[in-house]
Amino acid sequence: MLLATFAFINSSEAAASTTTGTVLAGDLPNQAEVTEGPKLAEEAKQQLPVVNRPARKLGFIADAVGFVFGDTANYTEISLMADIAHPPMEQLQDLEYCIDSNPPWTxxxxxxxxxxxxxxxxxxxxxxxxxxxxxxxxxxxxxxxxxxxxxxxxxxxxxxxxxxxxxxxxxxxxxxxxxxxxxxxxxxxxxxxxxxxxxxxxxxxxxxxxxxxxxxxxxxxxxxxxxxxxxxxxxxxxxxxxxxxxxxxxxxxxxxxxxxxxxxxxxxxxxxxxxxxxxxxxxxxxxxxxxxxxxxxxxxxxxxxxxxxxxxxxxxxxxxxxxxxxxxxxxxxxxxxxxxxxxxxxxxxxxxxxxxxxxxxxxxxxxxxxxxxxxxxxxxxxxxxxxxxxxxxxxxxxxxxxxxxxxxxxxxxxxxxxxxxxxxxxxxxxxxxxxxxxxxxxxxxxxxxxxxxxxxxxxxxxxxxxxxxxxxxxxxxxxxxxxxxxxxxxxxxxxxxxxxxxxxxxxxxxxxxxxxxxxxxxxxxxxxxxxxxxxxxxxxxxxxxxxxxxxxxxxxxxxxxxxxxxxVKFRTFRGDNRNEEFTTCLSISTGSSLLHSKTIIHVRQAE
Structure with a gap:
């Protein structure tokens, strides 16, 4: 039985050329344009594309064990990645103030x-x-x-x-x-x-x-x-x-x-x-x-x-x-x-x-x-x-x-x-x-x-x-x-x-x-x-x-x-519309705060 299990694992690895695996950063969605912080992670996870990579042994070992011992649970690579995946975030989401916010003077x-x-x-x-x-x-x-x-x-x-x-x-x-x-x-x-x-x-x-x-x-x-x-x-x-x-x-x-x-x-x-x-x-x-x-x-x-x-x-x-x-x-x-x-x-x-x-x-x-x-x-x-x-x-x-x-x-x-x-x-x-x-x-x-x-x-x-x-x-x-x-x-x-x-x-x-x-x-x-x-x-x-x-x-x-x-989006002015946040004119009002001519960043999460 044990030899049959390892034979199944090796044959599965040989045929794993199309199994899912690593997600690459270049295919990420533009998350900074999403303004609802609490839904951002879940939406990004659903939009993440999957790139073909050889699967890890762990998923096949679990499938083999389930096949031999009659376990119907599906321990696949996709389920494992769904449990541990944390989509990349272009901007931190757990801060109260953005770069253009104005807290009270005190x-x-x-x-x-x-x-x-x-x-x-x-x-x-x-x-x-x-x-x-x-x-x-x-x-x-x-x-x-x-x-x-x-x-x-x-x-x-x-x-x-x-x-x-x-x-x-x-x-x-x-x-x-x-x-x-x-x-x-x-x-x-x-x-x-x-x-x-x-x-x-x-x-x-x-x-x-x-x-x-x-x-x-x-x-x-x-x-x-x-x-x-x-x-x-x-x-x-x-x-x-x-x-x-x-x-x-x-x-x-x-x-x-x-x-x-x-x-x-x-x-x-x-x-x-x-x-x-x-x-x-x-x-x-x-x-x-x-x-x-x-x-x-x-x-x-x-x-x-x-x-x-x-x-x-x-x-x-x-x-x-x-x-x-x-x-x-x-x-x-x-x-x-x-x-x-x-x-x-x-x-x-x-x-x-x-x-x-x-x-x-x-x-x-x-x-x-x-x-x-x-x-x-x-x-x-x-x-x-x-x-x-x-x-x-x-x-x-x-x-x-x-x-x-x-x-x-x-x-x-x-x-x-x-x-x-x-x-x-x-x-x-x-x-x-x-x-x-x-x-x-x-x-x-x-x-x-x-x-x-x-x-x-x-x-x-x-x-x-x-x-x-x-x-x-x-x-x-x-x-x-x-x-x-x-x-x-x-x-x-x-x-x-x-x-x-x-x-x-x-x-x-x-x-x-x-x-x-x-x-x-x-x-x-x-x-x-x-x-x-x-x-x-x-x-x-x-x-x-x-x-x-x-x-x-x-x-x-x-x-x-x-x-x-x-x-590469942030190399030039026209690479990304959010680059304007660094060119927005600032003005000083008498006895007051610095003001942006317009608001650029909208990502803000309430406490």
């Missing part, structure tokens, strides 16, 4: 303040790392932090009004650290004996290199060269890149939480509990405050808790590193900050220009463009928008170049890039980011107030980043739903690009920590900085691997498997 202000808190961590971490080795004092550090926050507000407003118009906050980038360290270690600057004078000369050198490097980004953006390069992108190629935008920042997640587990772990558990498990609890009538404002609530509670631990002497006999990460009075920022101070262009003096410094900084500009491209893709998903077309990406890159130019003129000490800031609240609209800029400037004039926010312990921000960057990575991997992941070609490209995108930068970073220089160590410092910067960036390494492999391995035979029939 809610908008609270969301803007929440974005401000998320932005604060990076804005404090970067100056805290570079200003001391530049020779600066606590007063210099607070001025640099203030300048970063002020210019970030301006750049965010420009990006929301004239750039991609996506809810992406523009702020300081860690991608510029290697060129900055190369400039700091320049022998001509290290010979300056007086620390504050060395700080000023180093800052001017960084300003000059940022100004020159910004010209490269402006040219690539407004000349549409970056848009032409984006024609080589596909869902298969961009999924690892966007995923690595989040996964590549893992060192700023739990490793920093572990520096002070007393407040890092409670913060991580609290933000998960409020934003996920208690999001439907509404203590204030119809307002889901736990779902929309978990950052404000958790940061306030855990910050107060950490202050109680500090005042109670919990860290009095702990190591210096633990005290630095846990104590709320660790910094001399409040006493060093005057009540009023306004940053202005060239506040550190006239910039100095050096060819080697500028070439090194250009590599960081290229890395920031790659990271920003991935962030734009993630922001469009979170904003219930379609992928930004190529010309929109170029426009955003061009305005980001202007932002780097402003960084150089004002002297922020680093360049800027785009990050997704609206992860906790379901609001995905440019107004949140524009109001974020006004909120920046209101607090900016009262330096004592916002400097008190700068002493929030880093593990609190790290706990937020664990969730924020993880969500960005998941959004990136969601692009794989438009590809055929039953293809060994696609599995190879995805796996290799993700693995090398994490492994190669980790090798470069470990080498730097052990040897105080990168693996590329020639007599040309600027050449070293260029290669070490590029290969220390996970998204950049992932882009290089994924795009090269995706455009050289069986390209013509795998267009549908790569997801190109769906992706």
């Amino acid at each position: 809610e908008t202000i609270m969301l803007a303040f929440q974005n401000y808190i998320l932005m604060l961590g990076t804005s404090v971490m970067i100056p805290s790392a570079i200003v001391p080795i530049m020779g600066g004092t606590d007063g210099d550090k607070i001025r640099v932090i203030q300048t970063i926050l002020f210019v970030s507000g301006i750049n965010t407003l420009l990006q929301a009004l004239f750039g991609t118009r996506l809810p992406a906050v523009v702020g300081g980038s860690f991608a510029y650290l290697i060129p900055i360290l190369y400039i700091i270690e320049d022998s001509s600057l290290q010979r300056i004996p007086e620390p504050h004078e060395r700080f000023l000369h180093t800052m001017r050198a960084i300003q000059g290199s940022l100004i020159v490097a910004a010209s490269l980004q402006i040219i690539l953006g407004y000349s549409q060269v970056w848009g032409l390069f984006s024609r080589f992108f596909s869902p298969l190629g961009m999924a690892p890149v966007v995923g690595l935008v989040g996964l590549g920042l893992f060192q700023r997640g739990f490793p920093l939480v572990g520096n002070c587990v007393e407040i890092g772990i409670p913060m991580l558990l609290a933000i998960i509990g409020l934003s996920q498990y208690l999001k439907h609890v509404r203590p204030l009538r119809d307002v889901p405050i736990f779902e929309r404002f978990p950052v404000l609530i958790c940061v306030t509670v855990i910050w107060a808790y950490s202050h109680v631990l500090t005042a109670g002497g919990a860290y009095r006999h702990r190591p210096i590193r633990t005290q630095h990460n846990c104590r709320t009075d660790r910094a001399n920022l409040i006493s060093s900050a005057p009540w009023f101070k306004f940053p202005y262009p060239l506040q550190w003096g006239a910039p100095t220009f050096n060819a080697g410094h500028s070439f090194a900084m250009m590599s960081a500009v290229f890395v920031s463009m790659v990271e920003s491209t991935g962030a734009y893709k993630a922001a469009s998903r979170l904003a219930i928008a379609t992928p930004p077309p190529a010309y929109v990406l170029s426009r955003g890159i061009g305005w980001q170049g202007i932002g780097v130019l402003l960084d150089g003129l004002f002297g922020t000490g680093t360049g800027s890039t785009v990050s997704v800031a609206s992860w906790t609240d379901p609001s995905g609209k440019p107004q949140s980011c524009s109001d974020f800029r006004w909120f920046h400037d209101i607090l900016f004039y009262f330096r004592k107030i916002w400097s008190s926010l700068c002493i929030i312990p880093f593990p609190i921000f790290a706990a937020l980043y664990c969730i924020l960057f993880g969500l960005v990575a998941a959004v990136g991997l969601s692009f794989l739903q438009f590809t055929n992941m039953n293809s060994m070609r696609n599995l190879f490209i995805t796996g290799l690009s993700l693995f090398l995108g994490i492994s190669v930068p980790q090798y470069f970073n470990d080498f730097w920590l052990n040897s105080h220089h990168g693996p590329v160590h020639t007599h040309s410092g600027w050449f070293n900085a260029i290669l070490n910067t590029i290969f220390s960036s996970p998204p950049t390494v992932g882009l290089i691997v994924a795009v090269i492999l995706d455009n050289t391995l069986e390209v013509e035979k795998s267009k549908k498997d790569r997801g190109m029939p769906w992706w």
